[in-house]
Amino acid sequence: MSITMDTVKAAQAGDLEASAAIVSATDGIIVKVAGEVATGEGAYLQDQREELQAIGRLAVWEYLGKWTGAAQFTTYMYGVIYGAMRDARRAETSNGADEMALKTFGRMLKQADGNAHVAEILCHTLPQPRGYEVSKERARAARLAYQGVASLDAPAGEGQTLADTVADSMDLYGVPEEYVTAADLNSAQRKVRIGLVRAILGSLSPLRREVLRIRSEYGEGQDLEMSADEVRELVAERLSTTTVPTRTAVNDAYRKGCDQFSAVFPFAVAYPVSAR
Template identity: 40%
Template sequence: MLTIDVIRAAQNNDLAATAAVIEATDSRVAVLADQAARRMAPHGGARLADYREEFTQVGRIAVWELLSRFTDDTAEAFLRLTYTTVDNRLKDAVRDARNVVAGADENAMKTFAAMVEAADGDVYEAAKLAQTLPPKGRRLSADRAEAARLAWQGTVSIDKPMGGSNSSSVYQNSTLADFIPASDEEPDGEIRPKVGVGAASEAVHVLMRYVTVPKDEKAAAALSETLSACVWGYPTLPAVEALEDVVRVPSDPTERRYVLDAMAVLRSAVSTATEGALADDLRDVRDERMAESAEKHTRVHDTLKSMGQAQRDVLRHSFGIGGATDFGWGDGCDMDGLCEALGMTYANVKAHRSKGRKAFAKRYVAAVALTGATSYAAVLEAAAAANLKPAGRK
């Protein structure tokens, strides 16, 4: 078991103590690295293992760096800080990996520079070597290697002359800018969805993989027909609304995130503007639904702010509200991770979540009633009474 004495020894560069700290934190690093890897490769495959290995190294480095700035006096505080630090570092790593097409990170450039030397200056050969030659943990994925190559070569000015001694007369006095299509015409006013067909199709495939088929035959048939229709054609508003009615969100935190993200993509595929971006005479039901959703989000956050900190923190981390780490709830809840993140015992977390859900429901219903929607408030109150009583779900 990790103790504060071992942590202090590790801070004084004791190799055995440092190894003990790494070993004590390796399990949570592995869990967080796996979650980060699945954000990059949600459908598994060979790239999942590569990302998992890469993110595990990133997490271990974050733990090692944390040792130099840890000043608290308990091992429990160090473990809590470890979870938060590694989680935030891996979120940054995922963002960097997703944005790698726009550039290359510093570590990738260092690896690529070594490979350029090994390839005698051939940048294309260096991009291949960077994926296999470096030791594990330093190898680049295909995307990172390509981004590093582009960054190494630099940008090409659009004013660069196209001509040369062997160029045809067409290119002799031309630049790249002369061959870039341009138009002075005004846009035709067509309103396009926020995401394209490819993203929508990918979202449908995610739903096909992770959504549980309803037991009700009618709902199951509606789910199958709607998903099939969306795969072969662009999703329509009625189809997305039908999915929202029949899709059941999984209890597993990771799968739930995939499903919710996929539904958000489909909603964007049938939405053409953010709330408030259109004149009143151009509004339709999609914009009204977006405004209603924004209002609900604001009401949820305001309700949470009115609650005690312990109950508020447990609820935020149970449902991933406001950017908090989503540990889930019910059968798919990571109670150990939730307890460590909040510094609470199992019994405290369970009690705060049970009481917090009841307090939230009561305050949220009151907030809805204040808007004048008394009928809707009555429905919510009845649903809360049915779901939060001892015989219902805690």
């Protein structure tokens, strides 16, 4: 039975045959979309699929009367069902993260080369566009949302998180807490520092970024291993341009780049007291 406006009106009026036609037309879509949206494995995956299917069926009847006939009924319902299930999954996994925080985290994740913990720090240390400023709390919520509800940092009651268990050190260092050594701590902290430096450098203008990189590679001041003109030429080479920047431009880029880097680099995070 094809679905028409008359079928919809009859189903809304309680007609059993019309209602059965609606169910028949949408049930396959519901099962298919639930399988696409659900994530996980085992019993958890099956429970999630069943919950999403229930959400999909409710959405069908909630939006049934809004179908205008402009689009094919099954096409319209696919969008309704998918949207309802997607929103339900987002709400479940967001851990309180708002949309703006998630967008900012996504941009910082690219800066941090996929390191979620570094991205979290950058969210509240790097200058953000107006409206996208993120507090430490919102940045953490965004990271948890990205990592999923099973993240080691997900709330576990009484002010504790799953990370307060042995899994915490397993996550950071790859070994149980009792086996964590000073070398493990230093190695983990070094990875954080490298990630922060790379991410912050990546946020600078190309000229400032390359000047700082060259100075860090070849020395500074009297220890600089190349002439000012060689620095200018190397900057142009790395920027893939035939226009060689002036000495004034290079010096200005270095000074302002250092100021910008120092202003946002989270020294307390990169060099915690416990690691000094």
